[in-house]
Amino acid sequence: MATRRSLLFVLLAVLLAVLFWADLALGSVHIPLGEVVSTLAGQGTDAVHEEILLNLRLPRAITAVLTGAALAVAGLMMQTLFANPLADPYILGVSSGGSLGVAVVVMAASLLPIGTITNGWALIGAATAGALAVLLLVIGVSLRVRNAVSLLIVGMMFGMIAGSVVNVLQNFSNPDAIKLFVMWTFGSLGAVTWEYMRVLAPVVAAGIGLAFVLQKKLDCLLLGEHYARSLGVAVERTRVLIVLATGLLAGGVTAFVGPVAFVGIAVPHIARGLFRTASHRVLLPACVLCGGVLLLVCDLVSQLPAHTLPVNTVSALFGAPVIIWIILKRK
Amino acid sequence: MSTLSTYGLSIGYQTRQGRRVVQADLNLQLRPGELAGLIGPNGSGKSTLMRTLAGLQPPLAGRVEVAGRNLHDLPQREVARLIALVLTDRVEVDNATVRDIVTLGRYPHTRWWGGTSEADRQAVDEAIDRVHLADKSDRPLDELSDGERQRVLIARALAQDTPIILLDEPTAHLDLPNRVETMLLLHRLAQQTHKAILLSTHELDLALQAADRMWLLSADGGMTCGVPEDMVLDGSFGRVFASPNYFFNPANGNFSMNYSLHRRVSMEGEGSRLYWTLRALARAGYEVVTHADTHIRLTATAWLLDDRELPTVEALLEALGEADG
Numbered sequence: 001m002a003t004r005r006s007l008l009f010v011l012l013a014v015l016l017a018v019l020f021w022a023d024l025a026l027g028s029v030h031i032p033l034g035e036v037v038s039t040l041a042g043q044g045t046d047a048v049h050e051e052i053l054l055n056l057r058l059p060r061a062i063t064a065v066l067t068g069a070a071l072a073v074a075g076l077m078m079q080t081l082f083a084n085p086l087a088d089p090y091i092l093g094v095s096s097g098g099s100l101g102v103a104v105v106v107m108a109a110s111l112l113p114i115g116t117i118t119n120g121w122a123l124i125g126a127a128t129a130g131a132l133a134v135l136l137l138v139i140g141v142s143l144r145v146r147n148a149v150s151l152l153i154v155g156m157m158f159g160m161i162a163g164s165v166v167n168v169l170q171n172f173s174n175p176d177a178i179k180l181f182v183m184w185t186f187g188s189l190g191a192v193t194w195e196y197m198r199v200l201a202p203v204v205a206a207g208i209g210l211a212f213v214l215q216k217k218l219d220c221l222l223l224g225e226h227y228a229r230s231l232g233v234a235v236e237r238t239r240v241l242i243v244l245a246t247g248l249l250a251g252g253v254t255a256f257v258g259p260v261a262f263v264g265i266a267v268p269h270i271a272r273g274l275f276r277t278a279s280h281r282v283l284l285p286a287c288v289l290c291g292g293v294l295l296l297v298c299d300l301v302s303q304l305p306a307h308t309l310p311v312n313t314v315s316a317l318f319g320a321p322v323i324i325w326i327i328l329k330r331k
Numbered sequence: 332m333s334t335l336s337t338y339g340l341s342i343g344y345q346t347r348q349g350r351r352v353v354q355a356d357l358n359l360q361l362r363p364g365e366l367a368g369l370i371g372p373n374g375s376g377k378s379t380l381m382r383t384l385a386g387l388q389p390p391l392a393g394r395v396e397v398a399g400r401n402l403h404d405l406p407q408r409e410v411a412r413l414i415a416l417v418l419t420d421r422v423e424v425d426n427a428t429v430r431d432i433v434t435l436g437r438y439p440h441t442r443w444w445g446g447t448s449e450a451d452r453q454a455v456d457e458a459i460d461r462v463h464l465a466d467k468s469d470r471p472l473d474e475l476s477d478g479e480r481q482r483v484l485i486a487r488a489l490a491q492d493t494p495i496i497l498l499d500e501p502t503a504h505l506d507l508p509n510r511v512e513t514m515l516l517l518h519r520l521a522q523q524t525h526k527a528i529l530l531s532t533h534e535l536d537l538a539l540q541a542a543d544r545m546w547l548l549s550a551d552g553g554m555t556c557g558v559p560e561d562m563v564l565d566g567s568f569g570r571v572f573a574s575p576n577y578f579f580n581p582a583n584g585n586f587s588m589n590y591s592l593h594r595r596v597s598m599e600g601e602g603s604r605l606y607w608t609l610r611a612l613a614r615a616g617y618e619v620v621t622h623a624d625t626h627i628r629l630t631a632t633a634w635l636l637d638d639r640e641l642p643t644v645e646a647l648l649e650a651l652g653e654a655d656g
Contacts, residue, residue: 085425220438222427224420229387231438231491232411278427281446 005282008274012289016065019296023061024053027303055194063192063200064299064311065292067257068267070204070249072291073211075264076271076283077242080218082152088265089250091152092243093134093159098254100162101130102184107169110177123184124196124255131251134158135243142239148225151239186310187258189299200256207248208288214241215280222278260295262316266323267291333360334494334527335384339393342376342383350391353379357393357554359546361529363494366521368538368559369531371548372572377531380548381499384529386410397495411439415488417498422472422484429475429483430468433458436490458489461520478509485516489524496520498530502537510534514541535568539584547571592618594655600629608634611644617651625654 024036031039031049040058044050074089082091090096105126134155141154170178192200211218217238220228229235253260271286272278295315302309337359343352353376361367371377382388384395386402395402397413405413415436424432436458437451447455459468462482472480481501488496501517502510514534518541521528529546532538538545539559547555547562549571555562562568569579572586580587594617600608608629609619627647628635634647636654641647 083423216438216441220435222424223422223432223435224418226387226418226420227416227422229407230385230411230414230416230418231435232408233438234407272426276426278424278431 005275005277009285009289012286012293016289016292016296019293019300020061020065023064023296023299024057026300027052027057056190059192059194059197060190060299061296062197063189063257064295066201066204067189067253067260068263068291068293068295069288070207070253070291071260071264072267072271072287072294073208073284074246074249075266076268076280076287077211077214077218077246078264079268080221080280081239081242082148083222083224084152085269086265087152089246090159090254090259090264092138092155092246093157093162094131094247094250095254095259096159096162096166097134098127098131098251099181099185099259100166101126101128101133103166103169103181104130106181106184107173107177110174127255128251130162131247131254134162135247135251139240139243139247142243143236148239184258185312187260187312189257189295189311190308191258192256196256200252203248203252207245207252208284210241210245210248212284214238214245215284218242218280219278258312260312260315262320263291263294266320267294269323270294333362334397335359335361335529336396337384337393338396340383340390340395341392342379342388343391344379345391352391354548354552354554355392359554359556361495361527363527364521364525365527365543366518366541367527367529367544367546368542369529369546369548370533370535370538372550375548375550377548378499381497381529381531385414385416385497408439411491411493413493414495414497415491415493417481417484417488417496417501419499419503422480424472427472428469429459429464429472429486430455432472432483433468433486433490436487436492439491454492455490458486461489461523462486462516476509478505478512481505481509481513482516485513485520489520494526496526496528498528500532501530502532502534510537514538517541535572535579535586536584539563588614590614590616592616594618595620595623596625596627596651597621597623598627598629600627604629608644608647611648615648615651625651 021033021036025031025033029049029052031053035044035046035049036053038044039050039053044053071089075087078087078089078091079085081087102123105122137158138151138155142151145151145154170181217228217233220231220233221238225235250264267287267290268283271283271290274290275282275286277283295311298311298314302311302314337357340357340359341352341355342357343350343354357380369377369380379388383390386395386405389403402410422432433455434447434451437447437454441447441451459465462485464479464482464486467475467479472483475483485498485501498517502513505513514537517528517530520526521543542559544556545559545562547567555567557567563581563584569581572579575589577586577588590613592613596612596617596619598608598619608627612619626637634641634644636647636650639650641650
């Protein structure tokens with residue numbers, strides 16, 4: 001059992017490395033594998049290739065791995081907290097909050113004489129503020145309600161309210177602003193430059209770190225909140241920390257990449273199916289690897305057609321059949 | 332020398348309208364190596380008492396002491412090393428084996444990251460052994476029967492290595508063989524491990540056989556504790572479970588129904604044939620008296636109704652029905 005697990009981890013790590021490399025080499029401009037290595041080593045010869053590789057594809061590939069890992073880990077925590085296999089990182093309304101922030105900035109600004117806002121930091125700031133506002137409300141509620149299901153419903157209601165406000169704003173906006181907003185909701189891994197990476201990477205690292213710290217408490221929560229409490233887990237405090245970690249991961253990714261559907265709900269199931277365990281000590285690193293692999297594959301697929309597809313679309317199109325296959329394979 | 336004691340304990344709820352006291356001034360003792368059965372009608376506060384003793388709910392007054400310390404002043408992690416619980420909550424964990432679930436019981440004894448030590452693994456193996464699931468320790472939880480799942484949760488509580496185990500209705504949802512087996516298992520565990528075990532239950536007849544002491548809560552307040560046989564003989568159960576529809580039968584420790592008896596027969600016979608014939612007659616509405624117009628005599632092989640010989644109870648009841656028109 002232990003050897004099967006180690007073997008799987010090694011295989012996944014190798015797969016991640018190979019896909020990462022492929023993501024750097026492939027694209028509308030083909031760069032030979034050898035040149036990828038030499039350029040990364042700082043001995044590039046072609047200035048154009050160097051620019052494409054170091055300032056476009058490398059941050060893009062890193063973003064894919066960070067996004068996949070962050071959403072998968074956040075999804076795993078939500079599924080455990082709510083004891084619900086359909087829970088995903090956005091279930092607490094974080095992405096709705098983010099899109100509300102972006103909608104307010106993009107569309108409300110278009111009503112004012114200052115014109116359309118296209119500045120990247122403005123969109124990121126707006127998405128972060130929106131996600132953070134919903135997150136703080138949910139944490140506030142989680143301190144007051146005693147059971148997780150109420151928290152789930154409240155989170156969904158916040159999401160609904162945010163979604164409705166977005167619709168109202170769209171109703172009053174001009175087509176340019178609506179297009180900009182819709183583009184944001186498609187999600188884009190290429191939007192993250194090195195400048196943004198300096199913020200995104202630490203946020204995701206902090207969220208995943210917090211999840212690893214909570215791994216044993218998450219195991220206890222599998223038995224239900226009453227059993228967890230009887231084992232000495234401070235359930236209320238743990239719940240706040242889980243919501244906080246999820247907020248960092250889902251909120252951070254949504255702010256920089258846009259909402260990416262599906263990964264958060266699917267990858268924990270893939271990890272459980274592969275490793276056949278419920279232990280978070282195994283599932284958390286498994287989710288990091290599987291999430292990274294899945295998003296790299298999605299990114300590669302999205303670049304196959306001449307006109308690049310939004311990653312949000314590819315992830316659902318490509319990943320949903322995987323889930324159906326896993327469910328049919330079980331028994 | 333008790334493991335858990337309560338002093339002037341009042342249990343209940345603090346609501347916006349004020350305090351709702353369910354039971355007041357309870358002075359209880361749970362001793363090591365003893366299986367105690369908590370029993371009482373619905374609404375008498377069994378669950379509230381369980382939750383209060385487990386430290387999950389604060390008392391309205393008085394205190395609960397474990398090993399000489401006030402339970403409700405202790406941090407949660409300390410409580411987890413003193414009291415293990417088996418609850419009625421359904422445990423559904425995908426991909427978890429019996430061993431995985433039992434291992435979670437070691438949580439209060441491990442650090443936040445470190446895996447399980449050799450001592451932890453030994454405690455887990457021993458717990459699985461004690462509930463006779465050693466041959467199924469690597470089976471997934473969802474392949475087990477309800478009775479086996481309950482034993483897994485009991486093993487999890489054993490692995491927590493606490494001097495006290497509280498079980499909330501451990502035999503609910505089980506069929507009769509599993510109810511008997513679970514009760515017998517808990518009785519043995521209390522003797523073998525010298526843990527103090529308290530279970531709440533509705534199964535009066537099983538609890539009377541398995542429990543060393545009974546804690547009897549009554550719906551109108553008040554609690555009686557003692558060795559079960561003493562409480563049968565002094566009529567405690569009869570008083571608490573008084574009803575026009577049934578009565579506590581001290582002869583067999585069961586509840587018996589109060590049938591409306593409107594016809595009379597007289598009878599002679601002996602042994603278990605007499606006992607079961609009486610039960611059938613009572614259900615059919617016949618009161619057995621010394622002198623009646625209809626007389627039934629039991630032989631070793633048949634029932635004699637006046638002068639007719641009948642082979643079964645069914646035939647006897649039919650013949651009686653015909654005679655009454």
